[in-house]
Amino acid sequence: MREMAATAPVAEATGITKRFGSTVALHEASIRIEAGQTHALVGRNGAGKSTLVSVLTGLQPPDEGAVRFGGEPAPRPADRDAWRQRVACVYQKSTIIPELTVAENLFLNRHDRGRGGLISWKTVRDRARELLDTWSVDVDVRTLAKELDVERRQFVEIARALSFGARFIVLDEPTAQLDAAAINRLFARINDLQQQGVTFLFISHHLQEVYEICDTVTVFRDARHILTATVDELPRAELVAAMTGEAAAGAGAARRGPSTDAADVLKVDGASLPGAYEDVSFRIRAGEIVGLAGAASSGRIEIAETVVGLRTAARGTVEIAGSRPKPGSVPAALEAGAGFVPQDRHHQGLVPEMSIADNATLTIPERIGRAGFIDGELRDGFARSAIGKLAIKTPGPELPVSGLSGGNQQKVVMARALANDPALLVLINPTAGVDVRSKEFLLGKVEEIAESGTGVLIASDELDDLRLCDRVLVVFQGRVVAETARGWHDHQLVAAMEGVDLDA
Amino acid sequence: MPETTTAAAVTGDSPADGPVGKGPSTGRAGGRRIAFARLRDLALVPAIIVIAVVGQVVNPVFLQADNLINILQTMSEIAVLVLAQTLVLIVKKMDLSLESTVGLAPGVAAWLTVPVGAGHGLGLLPGGWSVPVTLAVGVLIGVLNALFIIRFGLHGFIVTLGMLIVLRGILTGISGGQTFFRLPESMLYLGTTQWFGVPASVWLCLVLFAIGIVVLGFTGFGRSLYAIGGNVDAAKAAGIRTDRVLWIVIVTASLLAALGGLLLSGRLASVASAQGNGYIFTVFAAAVIGGISLNGGKGTMFGAFTGILLLFMIQNVLTLGGVPAQWIGALNGTIILIALALSRVTGGKAQE
Numbered sequence: 001m002r003e004m005a006a007t008a009p010v011a012e013a014t015g016i017t018k019r020f021g022s023t024v025a026l027h028e029a030s031i032r033i034e035a036g037q038t039h040a041l042v043g044r045n046g047a048g049k050s051t052l053v054s055v056l057t058g059l060q061p062p063d064e065g066a067v068r069f070g071g072e073p074a075p076r077p078a079d080r081d082a083w084r085q086r087v088a089c090v091y092q093k094s095t096i097i098p099e100l101t102v103a104e105n106l107f108l109n110r111h112d113r114g115r116g117g118l119i120s121w122k123t124v125r126d127r128a129r130e131l132l133d134t135w136s137v138d139v140d141v142r143t144l145a146k147e148l149d150v151e152r153r154q155f156v157e158i159a160r161a162l163s164f165g166a167r168f169i170v171l172d173e174p175t176a177q178l179d180a181a182a183i184n185r186l187f188a189r190i191n192d193l194q195q196q197g198v199t200f201l202f203i204s205h206h207l208q209e210v211y212e213i214c215d216t217v218t219v220f221r222d223a224r225h226i227l228t229a230t231v232d233e234l235p236r237a238e239l240v241a242a243m244t245g246e247a248a249a250g251a252g253a254a255r256r257g258p259s260t261d262a263a264d265v266l267k268v269d270g271a272s273l274p275g276a277y278e279d280v281s282f283r284i285r286a287g288e289i290v291g292l293a294g295a296a297s298s299g300r301i302e303i304a305e306t307v308v309g310l311r312t313a314a315r316g317t318v319e320i321a322g323s324r325p326k327p328g329s330v331p332a333a334l335e336a337g338a339g340f341v342p343q344d345r346h347h348q349g350l351v352p353e354m355s356i357a358d359n360a361t362l363t364i365p366e367r368i369g370r371a372g373f374i375d376g377e378l379r380d381g382f383a384r385s386a387i388g389k390l391a392i393k394t395p396g397p398e399l400p401v402s403g404l405s406g407g408n409q410q411k412v413v414m415a416r417a418l419a420n421d422p423a424l425l426v427l428i429n430p431t432a433g434v435d436v437r438s439k440e441f442l443l444g445k446v447e448e449i450a451e452s453g454t455g456v457l458i459a460s461d462e463l464d465d466l467r468l469c470d471r472v473l474v475v476f477q478g479r480v481v482a483e484t485a486r487g488w489h490d491h492q493l494v495a496a497m498e499g500v501d502l503d504a
Numbered sequence: 505m506p507e508t509t510t511a512a513a514v515t516g517d518s519p520a521d522g523p524v525g526k527g528p529s530t531g532r533a534g535g536r537r538i539a540f541a542r543l544r545d546l547a548l549v550p551a552i553i554v555i556a557v558v559g560q561v562v563n564p565v566f567l568q569a570d571n572l573i574n575i576l577q578t579m580s581e582i583a584v585l586v587l588a589q590t591l592v593l594i595v596k597k598m599d600l601s602l603e604s605t606v607g608l609a610p611g612v613a614a615w616l617t618v619p620v621g622a623g624h625g626l627g628l629l630p631g632g633w634s635v636p637v638t639l640a641v642g643v644l645i646g647v648l649n650a651l652f653i654i655r656f657g658l659h660g661f662i663v664t665l666g667m668l669i670v671l672r673g674i675l676t677g678i679s680g681g682q683t684f685f686r687l688p689e690s691m692l693y694l695g696t697t698q699w700f701g702v703p704a705s706v707w708l709c710l711v712l713f714a715i716g717i718v719v720l721g722f723t724g725f726g727r728s729l730y731a732i733g734g735n736v737d738a739a740k741a742a743g744i745r746t747d748r749v750l751w752i753v754i755v756t757a758s759l760l761a762a763l764g765g766l767l768l769s770g771r772l773a774s775v776a777s778a779q780g781n782g783y784i785f786t787v788f789a790a791a792v793i794g795g796i797s798l799n800g801g802k803g804t805m806f807g808a809f810t811g812i813l814l815l816f817m818i819q820n821v822l823t824l825g826g827v828p829a830q831w832i833g834a835l836n837g838t839i840i841l842i843a844l845a846l847s848r849v850t851g852g853k854a855q856e
Contacts, residue, residue, distance in 0.1 A: 097730070097738050100734060108738075109728060111724055118718065118722040
């Protein structure tokens with residue numbers, strides 16, 4: 001713990017109530033963030049976290065209650081400059097303009113003027129370089145912002161926030177799109193900045209991260225503040241209980257695992273794709289859950305995408321349920337009996353403006369109609385049963401998926417993957433950006449599906465996803481470097497994914 | 505352009521900057537991309553040189569001063585439209601009604617000032633009013649467009665398509681489908697005068713582009729256009745008053761179109777009821793060939809200028825080569841499509 005309560009809190013919100021129409025997004029909520037701390041804000045989707053962030057950053061005025069910074073009342077809502085000097089938020093959605101250079105993004109709308117009132121690009125670049133150097137962000141200011149990866153984009157956004165004078169920064173799920181190594185670098189950066197007096201409010205779905213880098217944690221549930229405690233004094237089970245409102249259940253009952261004489265539903269033999277993976281061979285039996293672990297760039301995603309025909313292996317074969325689908329063809333893979341949850345539901349998983357019913361049945365038009373015409377009744381019936389089975393929270397199958405929360409959207413993707421009763425289910429990052437409860441539910445569903453005799457391949461770097469696997473194959477730099485049976489320790493698997501040999 | 509070109513210049517002369525980017529590979533790739541971005545800006549320059557050489561081979565008249573000035577003069581009116589459309593495209597909107605503004609703005613001025621008896625003229629205003637009326641009509645059309653697009657949140661494509669049809673209909677209505685002749689002196693001035701031996705319209709066009717290059721590249725206002733077209737939420741977050749900028753852009757575009765119409769009417773000493781019809785395809789094509797993205801936030805004024813210049817040079821070469829006038833239209837369209845395909849290949853990325 002660092003010096004507490006000696007000075008006024010960096011930011012404090014008291015008695016905040018915010019309504020949108022009839023829904024109450026925040027009910028007399030409060031939060032107090034002490035200087036120099038890293039403060040975690042956790043809660044399930046819909047708990048009121050995002051609303052609290054927009055109140056704290058001045059984007060939405062609260063209906064009741066007050067926000068104070070360093071003991072002073074917050075500026076007027078219209079005074080954006082004053083807000084920017086006190087607080088900044090790095091959102092999941094980028095606020096960077098892709099076609100402009102990093103330098104210009106940093107000083108957008110406050111360019112340096114040279115003679116005659118014209119912009120002096122040299123000064124802009126010099127100042128940008130100076131700014132990034134100050135906070136040791138190693139990025140060339142002349143690169144176009146669209147060339148940056150998520151990690152460096154976040155660093156640039158943090159630097160920009162600091163350049164306005166803000167020393168209180170909200171990070172909205174900063175780790176959601178990062179691989180393990182990048183997360184470690186981000187945490188190192190957060191620690192550095194904390195030493196230099198920057199205060200962070202850290203929003204995350206991953207409790208592990210909260211324990212790793214945060215000093216204090218605040219839990220929100222159902223639009224209310226539930227508790228604030230120092231991380232050291234709050235056991236995990238209690239934290240989960242505070243978030244879900246019930247005592248945490250123990251780990252899922254041990255699965256029986258596949259019977260030894262089950263047939264292979266997936267055979268990958270000597271598959272290679274230059275630049276992604278090399279000489280990969282493995283099998284999955286009916287009813288078996290196999291994990292494909294590895295960092296984001298390890299090649300695990302490419303392997304999984306090859307299995308379902310999104311990519312074509314240069315060499316080697318893929319056999320699904322006894323047949324060899326045409327390589328590089330998704331329809332052929334689906335035909336052969338594969339179901340698929342793609343890496344990113346926003347890009348590949350869903351058509352946001354289409355209804356739940358349409359999205360869930362995209363892959364099976366032949367089952368919900370005849371001769372190319374779709375039978376709306378049949379489709380909605382199918383969707384209704386999927387909504388029931390996967391406990392999707394929606395008034396009905398006709399709602400556009402864009403209206404659902406992240407967890408429920410992912411369930412729709414899952415529903416579609418299961419629509420053709422697959423013999424093999426391939427999941428890539430199945431619980432990314434999903435709240436704790438939906439995650440438990442989805443993983444429970446996966447086990448259930450495996451019990452019914454489907455083989456499952458989970459390509460993920462999320463330990464919780466991998467925990468239910470019968471076997472985990474670790475991919476490092478395009479090769480399968482290790483295989484561990486159920487019952488591994490976290491640190492072993494993480495070390496293997498990072499290519500570190502703990503025994504050496 | 506200025507940002508990227510100057511950036512590339514820095515890449516060349518300051519190796520002392522030391523390693524940049526996360527690793528050596530990304531740093532270098534970044535540098536190469538910057539150089540490439542700058543090349544994209546000058547992408548049409550080799551093509552322009554090639555056409556100049558071809559033109560000279562086809563007919564030695566091509567590179568003579570008279571012919572070059574002729575090219576610049578015939579393209580000056582439509583080039584002003586390209587300039588206007590470029591502004592609109594960069595903020596991720598589009599304005600199809602520019603081509604009908606070219607006809608209607610001077611058409612209204614002629615209608616009000618041409619004396620009774622000559623065609624459909626009303627002779628209500630003295631001739632001196634014709635230029636202010638032309639420009640005012642342009643501003644009014646821009647305000648209407650902006651009202652629909654910004655205030656009512658309608659898509660620019662459908663709004664300006666409707667506006668195009670309405671404006672064209674109004675011109676047909678007031679002119680009775682005929683051509684206005686005997687325009688007042690002040691309307692002819694810009695289209696006919698020579699300054700330093702070069703037509704005033706050429707000077708005007710070049711000066712407008714020079715201003716456009718400076719504004720887009722070196723002023724906060726110009727950069728805010730790119731910010732809005734690239735990511736409007738980010739622009740708002742950076743404190744840019746996006747609606748105000750959009751209003752200025754849309755109204756300015758219509759004003760420029762009215763000016764283009766004035767130049768054209770002056771040069772032809774008449775306002776035909778079909779003046780400007782069919783221009784918009786050439787305008788869009790020139791902008792896209794010149795590297796302006798239909799998705800907003802991308803491209804430079806210099807690129808747009810090279811786009812329209814290239815198209816008119818090709819047209820001139822065809823004429824000099826003795827291609828029958830009846831076939832020029834078909835060839836022109838084909839050439840534009842080929843040029844679009846080529847710019848897609850050289851640009852490397854799909855034009856969405």
